[in-house]
Amino acid sequence: MFVPERKFFYFLGGYMKGNLESLLNEIKAKIAEANSLENLTDVFNIYYAKKGKISELMQLMRNIPNEEKAEYGKEVNALKEEANLLLASKKQVLEQAALSQQLEQEKIDLTLPGKNYYTGGINPLFLIKDEIENIFIGMGYEIAEGPEIEADHFNFELLNIPADHPARDMQDSFYIDEKTLLRTHTSPVQARVMQEKKGQPIKIICPGKVFRRDDDDATHSHQFAQVEGLVIDKNINMANLKATLELFIRKMFGEKREIRLRSSYFPFTEPSVEVDVSCFECGGKGCSVCKGTGWIEILGAGMVHPNVLQMNGYNPEEYQGFAFGIGIERVAMLRYGIDDIRKFYTNDIRFLQQYVRIK
Numbered sequence: 001m002f003v004p005e006r007k008f009f010y011f012l013g014g015y016m017k018g019n020l021e022s023l024l025n026e027i028k029a030k031i032a033e034a035n036s037l038e039n040l041t042d043v044f045n046i047y048y049a050k051k052g053k054i055s056e057l058m059q060l061m062r063n064i065p066n067e068e069k070a071e072y073g074k075e076v077n078a079l080k081e082e083a084n085l086l087l088a089s090k091k092q093v094l095e096q097a098a099l100s101q102q103l104e105q106e107k108i109d110l111t112l113p114g115k116n117y118y119t120g121g122i123n124p125l126f127l128i129k130d131e132i133e134n135i136f137i138g139m140g141y142e143i144a145e146g147p148e149i150e151a152d153h154f155n156f157e158l159l160n161i162p163a164d165h166p167a168r169d170m171q172d173s174f175y176i177d178e179k180t181l182l183r184t185h186t187s188p189v190q191a192r193v194m195q196e197k198k199g200q201p202i203k204i205i206c207p208g209k210v211f212r213r214d215d216d217d218a219t220h221s222h223q224f225a226q227v228e229g230l231v232i233d234k235n236i237n238m239a240n241l242k243a244t245l246e247l248f249i250r251k252m253f254g255e256k257r258e259i260r261l262r263s264s265y266f267p268f269t270e271p272s273v274e275v276d277v278s279c280f281e282c283g284g285k286g287c288s289v290c291k292g293t294g295w296i297e298i299l300g301a302g303m304v305h306p307n308v309l310q311m312n313g314y315n316p317e318e319y320q321g322f323a324f325g326i327g328i329e330r331v332a333m334l335r336y337g338i339d340d341i342r343k344f345y346t347n348d349i350r351f352l353q354q355y356v357r358i359k
């Protein structure tokens, strides 16, 4: 067995001592050189990793004579500790530098204009539709619905407008085939609800889209919206119609408004009326809004024609009813002072944003 001479150990011990010092200097130099956290990690790895230089020193322990082991271990530990402190303080310096650099780069300029987020809003047409619905719901009406693609039968026939009736000219239509069309008014819902209620009293409104073959301009649109109203019961008369519309119009345009019924013609009502409201702009004196007349035409209405009652299952001797049709765009245009019906449908954000009201 090879037993090395003691002298050899002394020599090794002496050698190691010098070595420890130069290693510490080396580490110091490397730490001083490190100018980024990555560099510093590299330094750490070189000296502290499993096969790093400091671990190597510990492994040499077994070659140190026993009586010097404690001394040697102390010195290695002292080196380790000092290197640790140096690393930690350099780490702090570098972290601080990295943070200030980051802060510098991410500096927020509070004077820059912010980003605008537009969350959308409700089209003024729908604001008015909701308002109309609420007024009638308050009067005990139910909301009914009907299809936008409608049978000729419902759109015309059951409303007392047979195939060759001249009144069809009033409502030029988009036909899908000979018997189907885009409904030209919400009145077919009258017939649908009557058939559904089978002779029972009715009190409904029906808001919805309608379509007519029209050249679009400031007051015409091939698509627009109506609210149909229908009340059927025993002992219903024109006074009920007038009182209902008066209440609606005062809620919509102000308590001071008067209404005026002018005789008119619709094939499905008899008598038929056009309803005017006293001008809310000039109070009736005459201005540009009412075209000097003091009155603004607002809707069509009448007593349900006995033929319509009969065709849809109601006995006109027993039941009467009134019906009305309100153009929603017209009401919205008057309420908001909008001068072109096309604005409701062309999605101009500058126009729509004026009415944004998020619920």
Ligand code: PHE
Pocket: 184, 185, 186, 187, 228, 229, 266, 269, 300, 301, 302, 323, 324, 325, 326
């Ligand atoms: N449907 C008619 C139109 O669109 C309006 C109306 C409805 C008239 C109900 C009388 C009764 O012109």
